[in-house]
Amino acid sequence: MRTLVGDGSVEELYAWPDGPWLRVNMVSTVDGAAQGPDGLTGTINNAVDTVVFDALRVDADVLVVGAGTVRAEGYGPLGKPFVVVGSALPPQLEGHPDVRLHPGGDSEALRELVLELRAEGLTRILSEGGPTLLNGMLRAGVVDELCATITPRIVGGSGKRIVDGPLVDVPLTLSSLVEQDGTLLARWLVSRG
Numbered sequence: 001m002r003t004l005v006g007d008g009s010v011e012e013l014y015a016w017p018d019g020p021w022l023r024v025n026m027v028s029t030v031d032g033a034a035q036g037p038d039g040l041t042g043t044i045n046n047a048v049d050t051v052v053f054d055a056l057r058v059d060a061d062v063l064v065v066g067a068g069t070v071r072a073e074g075y076g077p078l079g080k081p082f083v084v085v086g087s088a089l090p091p092q093l094e095g096h097p098d099v100r101l102h103p104g105g106d107s108e109a110l111r112e113l114v115l116e117l118r119a120e121g122l123t124r125i126l127s128e129g130g131p132t133l134l135n136g137m138l139r140a141g142v143v144d145e146l147c148a149t150i151t152p153r154i155v156g157g158s159g160k161r162i163v164d165g166p167l168v169d170v171p172l173t174l175s176s177l178v179e180q181d182g183t184l185l186a187r188w189l190v191s192r193g
Contacts, residue, residue, distance in 0.1 A: 025127070
């Protein structure tokens with residue numbers, strides 16, 4: 001049995017391309033909020049988003065997530081290589097062999113992280129943000145694809161958008177757009193050159 005989303009299976013819609021690839025998966029509301037009233041993404045995602053979220057993790061070689069997101073969302077060990085970008089590992093991840101800390105920093109440090117992971121054979125890199133890390137990765141020029149889920153909600157307020165930090169201007173090309181139960185699932189490719 002295959003889980004279907006729109007006109008194709010999740011596996012078909014989100015198949016990883018050949019070669020090294022850095023994919024970012026983010027969720028937001030119709031009004032652009034990347035977090036619900038409680039400051040968490042878990043309160044704005046839904047069943048459709050969860051299917052894609054889980055499917056993207058399955059075939060990824062490594063997950064890269066900002067320490068603030070890891071702490072806020074309560075990440076635990078994932079059973080695969082997991083890089084936390086920040087100044088310290090949250091207590092729930094300390095001592096786990098698959099988890100490592102990367103200090104992040106400027107664009108050059110993030111480019112070096114991606115090159116290190118690829119040198120280790122971890123070519124399917126998945127990041128789930130958060131918004132600050134996504135900003136840094138975009139400025140570093142290492143993002144190949146943005147998977148953006150827009151859930152049919154409006155939350156208002158002053159919460160973060162999916163990119164937070166200094167101004168960036170990154171052209172994108174729409175690769176696919178699927179609607180399921182009012183949720184929009186878009187794949188955007190970063191335009192090069």
